[in-house]
Amino acid sequence: MIGPLLALGSALTWGVADFSGGMLSRRLPSAAVVGVSQACSLVALLVLLPFMPAPTSSGWIGWAIVAGLAGSGALVCFYRALAFGTVGVVSPISALAVSIPVIAGFAAGEQPRTLQVAGIVAAITGAVLASGPELRGEQHVKQQAIWYALAAAVGFGITMLAIARGSASSPMFTMVGMRSASVAAFGVAAIVLRSVGGVRPGDLPKLALLGLGDVTANALLGFATTMGLLSITAVLSALYPVVTVGLAAVILHERMKPVQIAGVVLAFVGVGLIAGG
Template identity: 40%
Template structure:
């Protein structure tokens, strides 16, 4: 039960972070958003790890965590750019379709959820698919490019979930630090080639700082969740960040929820309830 609760908490934090990231990417470049927000997360993760203590990572776990961090910043770059180009709610839900990657990996590794939990995972994924399903005009509004970028981001997010689980031990604080360091290093390499403008209006800084804070909070909650629950189930709970982003887009940006999407949100929540009921 704790693993599912932490997975849901991580989805809420990711949902807020993604919404803010997509929103700011409409005003400055996605790379600039990441160059400001990700180092904030690295500093917070490092401070927490130093306070919490714990054993250092093995070379294997560090390599996996660094690779996962690199994968997720590339995914976030594609994700933010997609939201800058198209509908935030459409892009957010397509981005959640990477959840089958960690679910399948968990099952291959030996996860054996109870029958109601397995059914809940299927229902939860179905809900995410329903949320992503939109009438043709909405998809055209999002544009092929933004949907393609969102699909690429989904693969990166799924890979990150898998890597974070593989590298996280009983004390995952240093795993988060390694992942954030890998992400920041990747961004610095990208910045050396792209040379993005770092001229940022002061009014944008609070949102950019909040992105980093919510993102590292979500990463930490998910890493702990994988130590208290099956990856195949925790990943489904964590994937509900798309529903949070969709709701924020509805109430903040006024993006309308079509009936299939509204139904999808309720179906996804029902799936999580089934998973929790079997815990």
């Protein structure tokens, strides 16, 4: 049960990080929030680097680069989508990212038990519903929001798959390579634009915590995939919308819609089925 528990820990941490990142992106450019927070997490990883066990092979390198570029690009697209549309449209689309690692797991020959397959379906459906999909009445949603959300979904899905593949050699070195690739890309952009997006020294503590939360979630997913089926661990880690919605209800006093409550319940049913299988 260690693998599924780590995957659920990843969902919890991702949910908190997404909520925090969304709050920070209300007053700072999304690219600046992602770039600076990831640079802070890279510093922390480099401090830990001498204490990390050596990887079993160099297979993590390519996957880490893919995960870094796809993940950072997906986060920027996700925050841009929120700038054009509402959470009720953007989140359900981006939550479908989990379909990529699930399909990859099945294609690789994974065969979850019948109850676990039912749990996977229930958990994915619950995560989407918990995001609050209500397309009716969203008259002011721009087409850009849909395209950015779709790009985010593809990027998140590729990131989850790349983390899993790289973690087969070394979960922690995959994190280092992933962050190095994304920070390098944002660094080049900052040099070209001659700007860090208006980030001030006072913003660094919050951005550092955000970066640590995101990389912790990634690492938990990486370790989880080495202890269980990718099709199951990916689904459990993708329950982060449930956490984000819960935080919005508690902190921002946003009222949960009936469809969101049903989604949360269904997600928990899915977790129970996966564990019971």
